[in-house]
Amino acid sequence: MDAITRRTFIAGSAAGLVAGLPTFGNASPELQEPTAAKPAGDKVGWAILGLGGYAMGQILPNLKACERSRLVAVISGDRDKAKRVAGQYGLDQAKGVYTYDEMDRIKDNPEIQVVYVITPPGNHREFTERAAKAGKHVCCEKPMAPSVADCQAMIDACKKAGVLLQIGYRSHYEANNLRAMEACRKELGQIRSVTSDHGFNIGRGLWRTQKKWSGGGSMMDIGIYAVQALRYLSGEEPTEVYATWTNPPNDDRFKEVEDTVSFTLKFPSGAVGTGTSGYSWSRGVNRYMALGTNGRVDAEPATSYGGNTLRINYRPAEVTPNNQFAAQMDHLSECIQDKKVVRTPGEMGLQDIRIIQAIYDSCRTGRPVKL
Ligand code: NAD
Numbered sequence: 160m161d162a163i164t165r166r167t168f169i170a171g172s173a174a175g176l177v178a179g180l181p182t183f184g185n186a187s188p189e190l191q192e193p194t195a196a197k198p199a200g201d202k203v204g205w206a207i208l209g210l211g212g213y214a215m216g217q218i219l220p221n222l223k224a225c226e227r228s229r230l231v232a233v234i235s236g237d238r239d240k241a242k243r244v245a246g247q248y249g250l251d252q253a254k255g256v257y258t259y260d261e262m263d264r265i266k267d268n269p270e271i272q273v274v275y276v277i278t279p280p281g282n283h284r285e286f287t288e289r290a291a292k293a294g295k296h297v298c299c300e301k302p303m304a305p306s307v308a309d310c311q312a313m314i315d316a317c318k319k320a321g322v323l324l325q326i327g328y329r330s331h332y333e334a335n336n337l338r339a340m341e342a343c344r345k346e347l348g349q350i351r352s353v354t355s356d357h358g359f360n361i362g363r364g365l366w367r368t369q370k371k372w373s374g375g376g377s378m379m380d381i382g383i384y385a386v387q388a389l390r391y392l393s394g395e396e397p398t399e400v401y402a403t404w405t406n407p408p409n410d411d412r413f414k415e416v417e418d419t420v421s422f423t424l425k426f427p428s429g430a431v432g433t434g435t436s437g438y439s440w441s442r443g444v445n446r447y448m449a450l451g452t453n454g455r456v457d458a459e460p461a462t463s464y465g466g467n468t469l470r471i472n473y474r475p476a477e478v479t480p481n482n483q484f485a486a487q488m489d490h491l492s493e494c495i496q497d498k499k500v501v502r503t504p505g506e507m508g509l510q511d512i513r514i515i516q517a518i519y520d521s522c523r524t525g526r527p528v529k530l
Contacts, residue, residue: 203492204231204270206295208262208286209278210244213300217464218277219248221484227492228485231255231270234262262286266293273298273491275327280379281372284309291320298491300327302383303508305374307516310509317505325491325501326508328387330462332490333483335469335476336391339449339456342471343392347451350430353392355385355447357462358419358437361412368412368438376416378515382436384445384462386514389424389432392449392456397424397432397514400528402521407439422518 205228207214222230230248232255235241241256265271274290275298276283283304290297303310303326317324330336366372367380402422406413418439424432446459454472469476494501517528
């Protein structure tokens with residue numbers, strides 16, 4: 160490992176790893192020094208909106224590991240739950256608890272600088288617009304929203320309010336994925352092929368299988384990681400999409416949304432991206448492989464919460480694991496404090512929805528769709 164690689168990968172935060180990596184939408188990542196520790200009072204105040212599985216299991220616990228971010232409020236549809244969680248995390252019950260109905264009052268609470276929206280995609284737009292209107296920066300979970308029009312409205316609302324918008328693409332802050340991107344840019348020669356598979360076995364009666372709240376099935380929820388991997392490993396934007404899907408007819412999980420999708424993305428260089436996404440696979444899968452003229456990268460698991468592995472030219476990559484959740488949140492805090500460019504902005508989220516919508520169009524028509 161050379162000195163630069165070692166310095167950046169050993170840092171607890173992955174913020175210094177973006178030089179030379181692809182740009183998405185209007186944002187151009189710049190070389191950024193690793194996040195420095197800040198005293199508690201200097202940390203950016205975050206409000207967590209939506210206290211479901213991901214917020215409770217990953218985001219709230221990992222906020223404690225942040226160097227520039229601290230929890231100051233929770234916003235939930237359930238006041239009792241919000242109070243309970245506020246108590247658990249030592250928040251002020253008067254200033255740190257809001258219901259969705261009351262959330263517009265956050266404009267009067269200067270401690271809240273960021274609202275992290277962690278609800279089903281069907282209300283990401285509403286909550287993002289309300290947070291922006293209250294003058295708060297927004298981190299919004301993936302998928303950004305059900306439609307391109309919703310995504311554009313979210314970007315516009317944040318621009319109008321003069322606040323930053325980050326999409327919760329944690330892989331862009333995770334050390335193995337960052338090393339894989341670097342290898343693709345610098346060590347693999349011309350990338351010819353990238354493949355990625357993401358799926359699991361979905362339960363019954365969840366918002367994830369209700370189109371109004373999910374915006375779609377496996378592609379929106381988990382296939383989006385494969386689309387992301389094809390984009391960040393190739394470093395290119397697709398110009399054409401071709402896709403097919405399989406929807407088991409007698410499975411009530413797939414009345415409104417799709418199950419398995421197989422898709423191909425054509426990139427301008429001639430590189431080909433292929434991916435699959437599924438909601439009925441017996442075991443969870445998340446993996447990718449990039450093949451170039453000078454080498455390859457392989458990762459499985461590639462995008463898990465922990466325990467990701469990476470091989471470069473068949474050898475295990477030397478990567479020090481980091482806390483991707485804390486790195487993601489600290490990155491937005493750093494952008495706020497030091498006026499930097501957000502690495503995973505709304506434009507990146509919108510582009511994924513544009514690609515997924517083209518994948519759906521191709522599945523429906525049986526034809527390639529140009530982007
Ligand atoms: P969940 O069902 O566990 O929690 C959803 C939360 O939203 C609950 O607190 C629920 O009360 C609230 N909510 C608000 N409006 C709702 C509605 N109309 N229907 C149902 N719930 C509603 O879901 P989750 O797994 O925490 O997912 C939430 C968001 O986080 C989604 O956008 C999901 O894609 C994303 N997510 C991201 C990751 C990641 O690794 N980045 C992992 C899991 C989930």
